[in-house]
Amino acid sequence: MFRFNYIILLLPILLFSTSNKKCVYINSYHDGFVWSDTIAKEIKYILKDSCDVIQFNMDTKRKKDEASIKSSALQAKKLIDKTNPDVVITSDDNAAKYLIKPYYKDSSIPFVFTGVNWTADKYGFPYSNVTGMIEIIPIRALYEMAVDLSIGRKATFIGDNTITDKKDLSYFIKYSKKYGIDLSYNLVDDINEWKNSYLEAQLNSDFIILGHNSAIKNWNDKKVKDFLLKNSKKLVLATYEWMMPFSMIGLIIKAEEQGQWAANTAKGILNGYAIKNISITTNKTWNNFINLKLVDSAKIKLPRKILIKSKKYDMD
Template sequence: MEFDHHTLPAQRTTCRRLATCALLLFCASIGSESYAAKCLFVASYHRGYEWNDGIERGVDNTLKGRCELYKFFMDTKRNKGVAFAERKALEAKAYIEKIEPDVVIAADDNASKYLVKPYFKDARLPFVFCGINWTAQPYGYPYSNATGIIEVAPIRPLLKAIRQIVDQPGRGVYLSADVLTERKDYQRYRESYAKKGIVLQGVFAKTMQAWREQYIAAQAQEIDFIVLNNNSGINDWDSREAVRIAQRYNHVLTVTNYDWMMQYAMFAMTKLPEEQGEWAAQVALAILDGEPAASIPIITNRRWNIFANPQLLEKANIQLPAHLMHKAIKVASTQEIKEAKL
């Protein structure tokens, strides 16, 4: 039926109502199709931990508008006990059973250790893991329903840079928070550096006071460099105090693999947490499109950034080779680090 300006008012009103209803139904159908799939992001750690936040950003940016995204945070970085992790895993399992997601992204080691392996190995629900340190073997991957990306620190490139900055390095100290993943990282560093004739001593801190004492003690030793690996797990961490300590006592080369540690270190080659989240989310979308998880190979990260802290380098009278300084992002403060990552 056609309507013109001679159409009766009642007929025009009815037509408008029908058209409005049709439009609403059409929009609703588009919305339901856009979010027909449910995705769940399970983080081993907590919001506010920068590595965790970076993975989450990668997931958010990739899945935005592609599926209905739910999130669960296990908070096992601040709460290190096994009993706590097991309880949070059971809560996550109950949450999965409640929302019935179509695919789950499990970030970092504890999500795989306490949730995926015990309850969902070879299950129907597909999983994509990310942020697992060094190897997935402890969790028995691959499963028929899972694939993922492994997190590998650029140890060899960092060592190559250290040997370009320091003449014939023979001894170093690895200082980090006293948590399982950092001890795991230390073993990898120690073994890799030993192959090049370098002795690497590991020291670990549970508190800010312990970190302070160990940092000062390391700077007083006859060593060639210090690896400042991670502060996460030191629950009373004071970044302002750490900056003061680094500026006052720093004279030995300090390096790191984490960008947020660049306030206290001179040089870094850093992994990109966003890479982990982006890849996991892209694979989740492929699974939603019908690709079996088992058909997608497990990979390792392939990208990193280079940072330099000119202020600390100058205070210690240490010069980077020109090619490293040219490639490096120059930062000194938390704000500069955040801006460099944008």
Template sequence: MHTTHFISLPVSSLQTWRVLSLLLLTVFSVLSSKSALANSNNNTNSSQAVCVHIASYKIGYEWQDGIDAALSQHLNQACQLKTFYMNTQNTLSTESLTQRGEQAKDFIEREQPNVVIVSDDDAVKYVLQPYFRDHRIPFVFCGLNNGGAVYDLPYSNATGMVEYSPVGQLLKLLFSINPAKTHVAYLNTLGTTAEKDALTFHRVMKRMGTPYTIYTVANQEEWRAMYLKIHNDPHVDLVFLGNTVAFKNWNHADNLAFTLVNSQKLSFAEHNWMMPYVSLGILKSPYEQGAWAAQTAKAILNGMPVERLPVVPNRNFQLWSNLKQLNAIKQTLPDSLLSQAILYSEPAR
């Protein structure tokens, strides 16, 4: 059994937010309790309260399952939790996404909730923004990649936790180890989140002043072809593998064997389900997103005005290492880096 470790990232702003968030949650708990006592005649009894969760993805997708588990645990007995799954991870057409947004809107109106939680970008883009912006119903968002400016957030009725990428911090560590190897190739996919991730990566690399290339592929076959091209490119030093969940087909065993045979460069990812295929991972926590959203929803149910609950960033990141992939490229890393990392081992499938 692994002990959970959190990497200490050299970013003072993240450390500041960690302390601030803990203080804010304590203040929210006290203030919401006082507000609930002062306004008991206006509050809905917790046994009758309804919390609706509009999930961008589907049951069985690891990120979605992590958010679901946290919501279920932390909202236990606080309200009736009712979830609508948009299942957008394999849907790319604007028409289909818009239609699912309309279905989610109808679900909300039918359930008449006291608070709505929307997880990940598609639920914000196709439900909250077009139908419930500045609405009387309070909303809590989570898993919103790299901020909400693209959706004109904040709204008067919404607060939440944004999902920032820790990739820039990992790159600083890797560049400090080998300053001569800084050209990064990002193998990305399609979709709302993938587009935002690419834009964020572009900004990070521009700010760092290092060379990079972004490649976008639509399916498993294109992914393999581009993987080969990148690993055989003499100008590329590091490989960043994006999320492949948008692919309709993905053969884990074949792709794992493929990467072990063809990998030639140090690779990394930020999603735990991509760990089998990379040397290093700097991973975000879906449970953190769901737990914060649940605690915030409970504060709202207890009478806390949503406008008094500020938007906060995620703050828990884990560093992982995959010795099988590191051995495949005959790469050694300093003990000072590996000692902070959780050792990845392939789970039984």
């Protein structure tokens, strides 16, 4: 079986007129959410000469109740059925759970997913018409860094009350046992809960891990930055780039990697590659970032090796 992963980037590409090829991108979230906006940008750029890309936003970060998500998935299905695309690309778990699994198992339409966190087992992937990229965040590297810095082994995870952070948290808990980390956690719904959790973690933990903030009500970037500059004394880490204004160190996975892989995979399918021969893969890389303004405000001294290898993030 031909293993179709990053090698596709090296293959010659046949160009198709945009008038006779159609691609649909189903975004689990909304315009303005940095992660899926970046994926969409890569998809549209890479496929601009291969197909017309039609995007549908399920908006399930802001409309989280089951009925709304199912209604949005049904709207996405209607669009797909009406469009009859040559390939569909999806991003993140809710599109996989509420759209692909109930409606398109083993259908004639090829689906390429991205952003399914950690495992696709609960969706039964792969199907004969489904492949994709599993999203894995660098938890082990984060814990190894914290242990290497000798800052203690008590940690708190603070995130929003969404399927993504629940999945991520389950793996933080799993790996905490391996690394001897005493992990507490709070999944919150609004900014006051988030601030209270942060202040409590400042008192009771050696370091803090931030999950998502996109579903936290009344979040205000400037007010949160001001709050952090006044109240941060412990090391704060994150794995998503949009959380870097509020974190000191980031081991940041790349939405670009997932968008590029999905688009090039879709291009391969348009060129005639059989999707059943395209293996599910995982993201492979991340960037190291450091927010010096927040580090300095907390009077934390970091080793030179971290300062050298990290990209500097401007909190302002």
